[in-house]
Amino acid sequence: MIPYVIKADKLTKQFGDFVATNQISFEVSKGEIFGFLGANGAGKTTAMRMLCGLLTPTSGAATVAGFDVYKQTEQIKRNIGYMSQKFSLYEDLTVLENIRFYGGIYGLPARELKAESESLLEKLGLQEQSKKLVGSLPLGWKQKLSFSVAILHRPQVVFLDEPTGGVDPVVRRQFWDLIYDAAENGITIFVTTHYMDEAEYCNRVSIMVDGCIEALDTPGGLKTQFKAATMDEVFYQLARGAKRQAD
Amino acid sequence: MRTILFLLQKEFRQIFRNRSILPIIFVMPLMQLIVLPLAADYEVKNINLAVVDHDHSPYSAQLCAKISGSGYFRLVNYGSDFKTAFELIETDKADLVLEIPAGFERTVVRENEDKVFIAVNAINGVKAGLGGSYLNRILNDFNQDIRLKWMQLPRYNPMPVVEVTSSVWFNPHMNYNFFMVPGILAILVTMMGSYMTALNIVKEKEIGTIEQLNVTPIRKHHFVLGKLIPFWVLGMFVFSVGLFIIARLIYGIVPLGGIALLYGFLAVYLLAILGLGLLISTYCDTQQQAMSVTFFFMMIFMLMSGLFTSIDSMPIWAKGIAYLSPVTYFIEVVRMIVLKGSTFTDLKIHFAAIASFAVVLNTWAILNYKKRS
Numbered sequence: 098m099i100p101y102v103i104k105a106d107k108l109t110k111q112f113g114d115f116v117a118t119n120q121i122s123f124e125v126s127k128g129e130i131f132g133f134l135g136a137n138g139a140g141k142t143t144a145m146r147m148l149c150g151l152l153t154p155t156s157g158a159a160t161v162a163g164f165d166v167y168k169q170t171e172q173i174k175r176n177i178g179y180m181s182q183k184f185s186l187y188e189d190l191t192v193l194e195n196i197r198f199y200g201g202i203y204g205l206p207a208r209e210l211k212a213e214s215e216s217l218l219e220k221l222g223l224q225e226q227s228k229k230l231v232g233s234l235p236l237g238w239k240q241k242l243s244f245s246v247a248i249l250h251r252p253q254v255v256f257l258d259e260p261t262g263g264v265d266p267v268v269r270r271q272f273w274d275l276i277y278d279a280a281e282n283g284i285t286i287f288v289t290t291h292y293m294d295e296a297e298y299c300n301r302v303s304i305m306v307d308g309c310i311e312a313l314d315t316p317g318g319l320k321t322q323f324k325a326a327t328m329d330e331v332f333y334q335l336a337r338g339a340k341r342q343a344d
Numbered sequence: 345m346r347t348i349l350f351l352l353q354k355e356f357r358q359i360f361r362n363r364s365i366l367p368i369i370f371v372m373p374l375m376q377l378i379v380l381p382l383a384a385d386y387e388v389k390n391i392n393l394a395v396v397d398h399d400h401s402p403y404s405a406q407l408c409a410k411i412s413g414s415g416y417f418r419l420v421n422y423g424s425d426f427k428t429a430f431e432l433i434e435t436d437k438a439d440l441v442l443e444i445p446a447g448f449e450r451t452v453v454r455e456n457e458d459k460v461f462i463a464v465n466a467i468n469g470v471k472a473g474l475g476g477s478y479l480n481r482i483l484n485d486f487n488q489d490i491r492l493k494w495m496q497l498p499r500y501n502p503m504p505v506v507e508v509t510s511s512v513w514f515n516p517h518m519n520y521n522f523f524m525v526p527g528i529l530a531i532l533v534t535m536m537g538s539y540m541t542a543l544n545i546v547k548e549k550e551i552g553t554i555e556q557l558n559v560t561p562i563r564k565h566h567f568v569l570g571k572l573i574p575f576w577v578l579g580m581f582v583f584s585v586g587l588f589i590i591a592r593l594i595y596g597i598v599p600l601g602g603i604a605l606l607y608g609f610l611a612v613y614l615l616a617i618l619g620l621g622l623l624i625s626t627y628c629d630t631q632q633q634a635m636s637v638t639f640f641f642m643m644i645f646m647l648m649s650g651l652f653t654s655i656d657s658m659p660i661w662a663k664g665i666a667y668l669s670p671v672t673y674f675i676e677v678v679r680m681i682v683l684k685g686s687t688f689t690d691l692k693i694h695f696a697a698i699a700s701f702a703v704v705l706n707t708w709a710i711l712n713y714k715k716r717s
């Protein structure tokens with residue numbers, strides 16, 4: 098039996114009459130890079146927030162890292178990393194202070210924290226900038242730093258909500274190198290994106306339309322299934338039918 | 345415990361790094377404490393007086409000299425035309441008109457009485473009321489002087505007179521600053537505590553870092569303590585500077601009561617007021633909202649907590665509101681300890697009230713603060 102790190106079963110979130118995510122079911126195994134695609138307003142962020150324990154589902158079931166999303170949110174939080182759409186490091190703290198702060202509140206022991214932050218700075222080539230305020234860094238570096246901080250405490254899963262929005266292709270490439278690196282170390286990646294070339298980098302991809310998962314397979318499988326040459330075409334065929342207006 | 349330390353370290357770093365907040369925390373309250381008590385003074389001086397003298401006699405001149413000699417009045421016009429004087433009132437150049445009738449001296453001497461006329465510009469009610477009564481007192485005095493001069497006093501005073509001598513306690517020189525400084529100090533601590541806490545937390549909501557904190561294993565009470573402790577410390581600091589440096593050196597106010605008692609009250613009171621800031625932050629999503637809501641409460645606190653006006657003279661409903669504000673109790677406490685040297689026994693009710701505010705506001709805020717929606 099393959100141990101699933103994320104398992105969702107008919108997970109639903111309703112805001113009043115509006116069904117943001119409608120009975121979505123999927124599994125993600127350990128070390129997998131799972132692409133979570135969909136048009137704006139399709140319900141990706143809502144689904145992700147439920148899995149992170151930020152939002153209580155209306156119905157359905159889900160476990161993350163083996164913990165229940167209704168009752169065991171605090172245990173979930175200890176085992177996941179999260180990088181939201183909004184940049185969420187403290188701009189008025191330095192690079193090193195941010196690393197130490199987030200490492201600290203996840204309970205990393207002092208010695209480990211010191212070693213980890215040094216290796217992180219080295220990996221990102223930020224040693225020179227370690228005493229600079231995060232607010233003064235270019236966006237690409239901020240995003241890379243943000244990701245590295247999200248996996249500092251070695252979570253089982255890391256949730257990335259459009260992590261590469263607004264950064265240039267070179268940085269996006271470097272960002273995906275970091276993702277592969279993390280996946281190789283056994284961290285499961287759950288990522289949303291609007292870039293179809295990034296979808297190709299994923300092991301498996303799901304595409305959401307109007308709150309439902311309409312397709313789920315490897316990028317190659319999806320292309321065969323929809324008789325398309327690129328992921329772009331696959332996405333277009335599915336998202337074209339969407340009734341919801343983008344937000 | 346270690347989590348709280350990390351949170352505190354972050355909070356203090358951010359506060360001390362913020363170049364726009366730092367002066368607001370440290371310089372502004374102290375400047376206000378220096379300036380406000382000097383301006384917020386109930387004694388009315390410089391009342392502009394226009395005299396219409398139809399008599400032009402030595403007596404009327406004597407009366408005028410007596411009035412301007414009192415130090416409260418400033419003679420802006422001396423003439424014999426009421427119309428001119430009235431125009432001065434209309435153009436706001438005069439607050440009072442004193443009209444001395446023709447034949448004033450003669451009538452006073454011959455008939456032992458005469459009437460003068462006082463017209464008061466009551467747009468500024470306090471100034472008019474006090475000015476009118478000052479003038480009345482001076483006229484009374486003048487009356488007595490004349491009587492003494494002209495009347496043959498019988499051996500025994502025909503009318504029994506009860507004269508009042510008063511002794512002023514707790515503020516013997518009736519120095520207005522003694523009353524205002526402790527009150528303003530209390531208000532400043534309140535403003536700082538509530539604004540800073542509310543804005544700080546809502547700012548994290550606005551920039552989205554609070555969501556990042558919500559996906560970490562930080563417990564609710566860690567987060568709340570991490571936010572309250574820094575501002576509690578700052579509140580203590582600002583109060584101390586105000587009390588020991590400004591109140592003592594500039595106004596010469598030395599607390600009569602126990603310093604420990606005062607700080608005990610301050611410690612609990614700060615909890616209450618930080619709790620209010622915390623509560624506001626849980627209901628607001630933007631700094632603008634938080635600012636407006638806090639401003640609403642501050643207005644009520646400033647005007648209804650007995651800082652400027654006596655609560656005893658408020659209507660019943662207003663008294664009700666006044667005693668629903670923690671600030672009312674704290675201002676009373678500070679004044680009583682500093683000026684009167686009250687002890688805990690005198691302040692038991694105040695303590696119970698402030699402590700209840702602290703418990704209720706913080707519990708409410710913590711219940712309303714949600715890590716998930």
